[in-house]
Amino acid sequence: MRRPAPVILLILSSLALHSGLGSPAVAVPTPVVPQKTTTVVARSLPPAAAEVAPSTLPVQPAPKSPPNGGTMIGGSDEQQGIVSRSLQRYRASGLELPPLRFELHADTEPCGGNRGFFSPSSEPWTIGICTTDELPILHEIGHAWAEHTLSDADRAAYVEHQNMVSWNDPETRWCDRGSEDAANTLAWGFLTTPIRGMPSDGPLAERAEAFRILTGLSAPRIER
Numbered sequence: 001m002r003r004p005a006p007v008i009l010l011i012l013s014s015l016a017l018h019s020g021l022g023s024p025a026v027a028v029p030t031p032v033v034p035q036k037t038t039t040v041v042a043r044s045l046p047p048a049a050a051e052v053a054p055s056t057l058p059v060q061p062a063p064k065s066p067p068n069g070g071t072m073i074g075g076s077d078e079q080q081g082i083v084s085r086s087l088q089r090y091r092a093s094g095l096e097l098p099p100l101r102f103e104l105h106a107d108t109e110p111c112g113g114n115r116g117f118f119s120p121s122s123e124p125w126t127i128g129i130c131t132t133d134e135l136p137i138l139h140e141i142g143h144a145w146a147e148h149t150l151s152d153a154d155r156a157a158y159v160e161h162q163n164m165v166s167w168n169d170p171e172t173r174w175c176d177r178g179s180e181d182a183a184n185t186l187a188w189g190f191l192t193t194p195i196r197g198m199p200s201d202g203p204l205a206e207r208a209e210a211f212r213i214l215t216g217l218s219a220p221r222i223e224r
Contacts, residue, residue: 100126
């Protein structure tokens with residue numbers, strides 16, 4: 001038997017491939033694309049407004065209002081009462097005071113070791129009270145009244161009448177300053193302890209005259 005020619009064999013092999021005869025087709029796997037996974041993280045929600053814990057900070061008491069329209073901060077009931085009554089004595093006599101801020105303390109340390117102080121450098125002016133004694137409280141209020149009311153001419157007249165060195169020169173001793181003597185005069189005139197049988201001369205009469213020069217009034221404590 002004659003062998004088919006090589007050309008014929010080549011043609012037959014080509015036909016077999018195109019007709020599905022011959023070697024089976026090899027399946028090529030389709031590549032799998034991985035799916036992206038989304039992770040959900042649970043978050044806690046903030047508490048409702050009603051569940052928020054209240055503040056533990058102490059509540060500051062509201063400042064009280066003294067008769068002159070200022071403020072009064074701190075202090076005991078006794079101190080506050082004395083300050084209020086002292087202001088009322090000025091007011092009852094018709095002596096006008098500016099708005100004042102009273103800072104009341106239980107000891108003298110906040111007042112620099114003194115029983116009180118007056119400072120016109122703040123707004124409103126500040127009076128520190130570190131005592132329950134009536135005299136120094138009236139004295140510091142007297143500083144405020146004098147600073148608010150007296151003119152330069154008034155101050156010069158008082159310095160001359162009382163034989164003071166100056167009104168408030170820092171180089172002058174406290175006892176020689178007219179401003180300190182005037183505050184003492186006002187405190188003396190407004191003390192609640194009455195003076196009965198006022199003498200016509202002597203230290204009491206001189207202080208009463210100084211009060212009149214300052215205010216144009218007789219001291220309220222002098223009984224007639």
